[in-house]
Amino acid sequence: MKDGELTRTGEVMAAIRMKVASRALVSGDRLPSIRRFAATMGVSPSTVVEAYDRLAAEGLIRARRGSGFYVAGTGMPAMALAATEPSRDRAVDPFWVSRQSLDADPAVMKPGCGWLPADWMPNPALRRALRTLARADDAVLADYGSTRGSPLLRRLLLGRFAEEGIEASPDQLMLTASGTQAIDLICRFLLRPGDTVLVDDPCYFNFQALLRAHQVRMTGVPYTPSGPDMAAFESTLTAERPRLYITNSALHNPTGATLSPQTAYRLLSAASAHDLTIVEDDIFADFEPDPSPRLAALDGLNRVIRIGSFSKTLSASIRCGFIAGRADWIEGLVDLQVATCFGGPSPVATTLIANVLAGGGYRKHMEELRQRLARARHDMAACLEPLGIRPWLMPRGGFYLWCRLPAGQDSAALARMAVEENIVLAPGNVFSVSQTAGAFLRFNVAQSGDPRIVAVLTRAMNSQHAGKVLAIGK
Amino acid sequence: MKDGELTRTGEVMAAIRMKVASRALVSGDRLPSIRRFAATMGVSPSTVVEAYDRLAAEGLIRARRGSGFYVAGTGMPAMALAATEPSRDRAVDPFWVSRQSLDADPAVMKPGCGWLPADWMPNPALRRALRTLARADDAVLADYGSTRGSPLLRRLLLGRFAEEGIEASPDQLMLTASGTQAIDLICRFLLRPGDTVLVDDPCYFNFQALLRAHQVRMTGVPYTPSGPDMAAFESTLTAERPRLYITNSALHNPTGATLSPQTAYRLLSAASAHDLTIVEDDIFADFEPDPSPRLAALDGLNRVIRIGSFSKTLSASIRCGFIAGRADWIEGLVDLQVATCFGGPSPVATTLIANVLAGGGYRKHMEELRQRLARARHDMAACLEPLGIRPWLMPRGGFYLWCRLPAGQDSAALARMAVEENIVLAPGNVFSVSQTAGAFLRFNVAQSGDPRIVAVLTRAMNSQHAGKVLAIGK
Incomplete structure (x- = not known):
C-alpha cells in the first residue's frame, strides 16, 4: 500500500x-x-x-x-x-514536530526536538529539592497557592531581573503554568480574532500553532544575524498595523542569532511610533555566555512584556512560566488565569524550582552546561560539514544550529524519510510563515550525538538527490 | 472616607x-x-x-x-x-470569591472557599510519593512527557471509569494541566464567540468567569433537588439552541444536589434531539457515599464529555485534570493542548498522583473523609439553624451546604461586611446567571469550624436587619 x-x-x-x-x-x-x-x-x-x-x-x-x-x-x-x-501520515506542519518529539518512544532519536536530554538536566539538585519538599508544610503540598504564584520564586525572579537591568515592582510579575501558557494568556488578553501578529521568519514553530488557535493573521519579517530586518519590520508596521510582535531576543529560536543593540533601539522606536506591543520570550536567556540587549530592559516593561520559563534549563517536567509587564495588564492577566486555570501555578512546582534556583549549584550547572553545549555545537557543525550542511551562523550559546542544506534538498522530504528510521528532524518550513525555509533544518546539538543520525541523513539526501521519493524504511 | x-x-x-x-x-x-x-x-x-x-x-x-x-x-x-x-473594593462577582479565597493570608477564615483545609488532605501519602519520586528516572524529572500524559495514570483512570460503567478506550482519554483547563480546552475546541452555553442556575461561579473569557452568551436553567428543571431545560434548548451544557451531576456545586436517573435520561434525550454537547464535570465524584447516575455512562461518551481532576480529594497543589470523550475530539484537543501549553501535564505531577491513587491508602482516606464530612455537614447545619439560615437540601456527600438566609438578608452585603472581619463568604449571586440567588450563601463545612464565623454572621445579619449598611470593621 x-x-x-x-x-x-x-x-x-x-x-x-x-x-x-x-x-x-x-x-x-x-x-x-x-x-x-x-x-x-x-x-x-x-x-x-x-x-x-x-x-x-x-x-x-x-x-x-x-x-x-x-x-x-x-x-x-x-x-x-x-x-x-x-x-x-500527518502533514509536516508545526504540530508534526511537536507530536513526533513529545510522543516518541525512547528508542527514537530526536535531533529536531526543542529540549535537552534528560541526563543533561540538574537532576541531583531536583532530587534534593524533592526530598526537602517531602518535609514542607501541608499548605504547600495541598493548597492551590496564591493567584500570582509563590512569593519566594517571584522574589528570586525580581532579583534576577535587576541583575539584567530590568527594574520591576512586585505587581509587575506573575507566575503561570508554563512559558507557552504565558504567551497564550497574553494573546487572549490583547488579541481579538482577525488581528494581525508579527513574528520572525523563521520563528519558533509553536508560535504559529498558538496564534492559529487564536484565529489571528500572522505576518513574518525576515530574521537577520542581528535581529529582524528593520526595513521590512518598519514597512510591515506601516502596511499591516500588527497588534503584537512575538520574538526571542537573547538566542533566537531557531537561528541562534542575537539581537544587536542598534536593532533593539530601532525596533523599539518603530514599536513606539506604531503603538505595537512586544512579547519578548526569554526562555533561552540562561544559555547566553554574557547578557545581550533586552527589549524589556531598554523599554522598562512599558510596551514590552517579558515571558520565560525553566523548562529548558531546569526541568520540562516541573512546568512553570512567568509574565513581567505593566501592572494593570498583570492584574487583568491574573483574572484571566483564574478564569481559565483557577489559581496560579502549582505550589509544588514553584517550590521545587525556587529551591533549585536558590541553591548555589544552579549557576555552576549552567556554567558547565554552556561549555558542554559550545563543544557540542562545534562537533555537530564538523559532522555536518562533509554532507554540505552548514550553519547559517554559529550561535553564541544554546543548543540549536540552523543549517542550510545543499542545493536541491528539501527538508520536509528528509524529515518524512528520517521518521521512518526513528529519527525526528525539524524541517525549516515548520518555522517559516512564508514557507521559504524548505532548504533548512534545525538541529538540537545535544540530541544529535548518535552517529546513526548522520548516516540516515546521508542516505536520505542521496536518495533525494537521485530524484527518488522513496519510502526508505523496511 | x-x-x-x-x-x-x-x-x-x-x-x-x-x-x-x-x-x-x-x-x-x-x-x-x-x-x-x-x-x-x-x-x-x-x-x-x-x-x-x-x-x-x-x-x-x-x-x-x-x-x-x-x-x-x-x-x-x-x-x-x-x-x-x-x-x-471590587464588585462581588465570580472573581471576587476566587481572588479573596486564593490570596487570603492564613489568618483569614474561608467558609466560602471551594477546597478542603490542607490538613484534611492525604499528605502522608503525598510525602511518601515525593520521596519515591526523588528516586525516579531522569526522564520523569526532566522531560515534558507525552502529549496525552502519563500512561500509568491513564490506565488507572480507565480502570476507575470501568468500575463506574464507563467503557472508554485509551484514545478517548487525555490528561490536562487541571480540571479548569480541561473545560477551557473544550470551550476553545467547541465554541465560537457569540455561541450560547447552558449552565445550571445556580452553578459553579468559575464556569461563568471562564465562559465570559470565551465571549459566549450564558443562559441558565433552574436547578432542582434532582437536577435541572427539565421543562425549562427543554424549552431553552428549543428557544436558544445552546451549543454546550456544562454541569456537575454527582454532587452539584453549589447545591449538593444529585441528578436522578429519570432526569438524567430525559436530559440526554433532549440533548440528542437538539444535538447538544454536554460537559459533565465530575470533580466531586469521589465524595459520593455510593455512585449516582452518570451522564457519561448512560451516553457512552458520545455527546457527553467527562472531565475531572484530583484537586478536591488529593492535592490542589499538584494540578492535573483529564478529559474523556469521543476519540476524534480528543485528538483535536491534544493538538490544542500542544499549541497552548506545549506538552501534556507535568510528569512530576502525574507520577505523584498515580502513586497516591495506586496506593491502598487513598480509598481508606476517602472513606474516613466522607464520614468526617457527613458529621461536619450536620454540625454546621445545627450551628446555622438558630440564625434562621437553612440548607436548601442536605447533600448526600461533599463539603458544601447551599443555605437560604432569613427574609430581608442580602448575601452580597453580608459578604462585604464579613470580609472586613477576615472572613470570606460565597454569596449566592456569584453562582447565579439570573442573579436570583441573593438570599443564599454557600458554606464549605470543612472550612467553617471556627466559632468566630457564626459570631460575625450573626452581627452582620443584625446590622443588616436594622437597615444599616455599615462598615463594621474597625
Whole structure:
C-alpha cells in the first residue's frame, strides 16, 4: 500500500484536516485554490483535486459549482474533524514536530526536538529539592497557592531581573503554568480574532500553532544575524498595523542569532511610533555566555512584556512560566488565569524550582552546561560539514544550529524519510510563515550525538538527490 | 472616607471595569442602560450616572449624545483596563470569591472557599510519593512527557471509569494541566464567540468567569433537588439552541444536589434531539457515599464529555485534570493542548498522583473523609439553624451546604461586611446567571469550624436587619 500518489493525496487531506482542526479554516471558509495549494504542498493539481474530492465525500468540505470548495457546516463543531490517521501520515506542519518529539518512544532519536536530554538536566539538585519538599508544610503540598504564584520564586525572579537591568515592582510579575501558557494568556488578553501578529521568519514553530488557535493573521519579517530586518519590520508596521510582535531576543529560536543593540533601539522606536506591543520570550536567556540587549530592559516593561520559563534549563517536567509587564495588564492577566486555570501555578512546582534556583549549584550547572553545549555545537557543525550542511551562523550559546542544506534538498522530504528510521528532524518550513525555509533544518546539538543520525541523513539526501521519493524504511 | 454612596459608586465602576477586563464588554459596545444597571446593582440611577461619568473622565467609556455610554476605543487593548483598586473594593462577582479565597493570608477564615483545609488532605501519602519520586528516572524529572500524559495514570483512570460503567478506550482519554483547563480546552475546541452555553442556575461561579473569557452568551436553567428543571431545560434548548451544557451531576456545586436517573435520561434525550454537547464535570465524584447516575455512562461518551481532576480529594497543589470523550475530539484537543501549553501535564505531577491513587491508602482516606464530612455537614447545619439560615437540601456527600438566609438578608452585603472581619463568604449571586440567588450563601463545612464565623454572621445579619449598611470593621 506504499503508493506514492496515495501518500501525497493523504498528505493533502491531512493538511486540510489540520487547518480545520486548528481553526485556520472554519465552517463556510473557502479552501485554498487547487493551483495554489498544489504549489504550497509541492504536489500536482490533480493530487489536490483527488484530496478535495475525498474530503467532500467524507463531508468535511463541500464543492460549490464554479466557486471552489468550502468547509462544510455539518452541525458538528469545526474542530471535531481533526486528523484521525496515524500521526506519521500527518502533514509536516508545526504540530508534526511537536507530536513526533513529545510522543516518541525512547528508542527514537530526536535531533529536531526543542529540549535537552534528560541526563543533561540538574537532576541531583531536583532530587534534593524533592526530598526537602517531602518535609514542607501541608499548605504547600495541598493548597492551590496564591493567584500570582509563590512569593519566594517571584522574589528570586525580581532579583534576577535587576541583575539584567530590568527594574520591576512586585505587581509587575506573575507566575503561570508554563512559558507557552504565558504567551497564550497574553494573546487572549490583547488579541481579538482577525488581528494581525508579527513574528520572525523563521520563528519558533509553536508560535504559529498558538496564534492559529487564536484565529489571528500572522505576518513574518525576515530574521537577520542581528535581529529582524528593520526595513521590512518598519514597512510591515506601516502596511499591516500588527497588534503584537512575538520574538526571542537573547538566542533566537531557531537561528541562534542575537539581537544587536542598534536593532533593539530601532525596533523599539518603530514599536513606539506604531503603538505595537512586544512579547519578548526569554526562555533561552540562561544559555547566553554574557547578557545581550533586552527589549524589556531598554523599554522598562512599558510596551514590552517579558515571558520565560525553566523548562529548558531546569526541568520540562516541573512546568512553570512567568509574565513581567505593566501592572494593570498583570492584574487583568491574573483574572484571566483564574478564569481559565483557577489559581496560579502549582505550589509544588514553584517550590521545587525556587529551591533549585536558590541553591548555589544552579549557576555552576549552567556554567558547565554552556561549555558542554559550545563543544557540542562545534562537533555537530564538523559532522555536518562533509554532507554540505552548514550553519547559517554559529550561535553564541544554546543548543540549536540552523543549517542550510545543499542545493536541491528539501527538508520536509528528509524529515518524512528520517521518521521512518526513528529519527525526528525539524524541517525549516515548520518555522517559516512564508514557507521559504524548505532548504533548512534545525538541529538540537545535544540530541544529535548518535552517529546513526548522520548516516540516515546521508542516505536520505542521496536518495533525494537521485530524484527518488522513496519510502526508505523496511 | 467610608461614605456609603461613594462605596456604591466605586462598586458600579468596578463592575464595569470587570466587564471590560473579562471582555463581556469590548471597545465600541454600549454599556447597560442606567435604569437597568441600577436595578442589577441594587443602587439608585444617580449612582450609576455618577459612576459612568467618572469612568468617562478616566477615558474607559465615552458618552454619545442621546444614545448612552460606550466602551472607548483608546488604542489600548480592551483588557488592559482591568480594575486596579485594592481587591476588596471590587464588585462581588465570580472573581471576587476566587481572588479573596486564593490570596487570603492564613489568618483569614474561608467558609466560602471551594477546597478542603490542607490538613484534611492525604499528605502522608503525598510525602511518601515525593520521596519515591526523588528516586525516579531522569526522564520523569526532566522531560515534558507525552502529549496525552502519563500512561500509568491513564490506565488507572480507565480502570476507575470501568468500575463506574464507563467503557472508554485509551484514545478517548487525555490528561490536562487541571480540571479548569480541561473545560477551557473544550470551550476553545467547541465554541465560537457569540455561541450560547447552558449552565445550571445556580452553578459553579468559575464556569461563568471562564465562559465570559470565551465571549459566549450564558443562559441558565433552574436547578432542582434532582437536577435541572427539565421543562425549562427543554424549552431553552428549543428557544436558544445552546451549543454546550456544562454541569456537575454527582454532587452539584453549589447545591449538593444529585441528578436522578429519570432526569438524567430525559436530559440526554433532549440533548440528542437538539444535538447538544454536554460537559459533565465530575470533580466531586469521589465524595459520593455510593455512585449516582452518570451522564457519561448512560451516553457512552458520545455527546457527553467527562472531565475531572484530583484537586478536591488529593492535592490542589499538584494540578492535573483529564478529559474523556469521543476519540476524534480528543485528538483535536491534544493538538490544542500542544499549541497552548506545549506538552501534556507535568510528569512530576502525574507520577505523584498515580502513586497516591495506586496506593491502598487513598480509598481508606476517602472513606474516613466522607464520614468526617457527613458529621461536619450536620454540625454546621445545627450551628446555622438558630440564625434562621437553612440548607436548601442536605447533600448526600461533599463539603458544601447551599443555605437560604432569613427574609430581608442580602448575601452580597453580608459578604462585604464579613470580609472586613477576615472572613470570606460565597454569596449566592456569584453562582447565579439570573442573579436570583441573593438570599443564599454557600458554606464549605470543612472550612467553617471556627466559632468566630457564626459570631460575625450573626452581627452582620443584625446590622443588616436594622437597615444599616455599615462598615463594621474597625
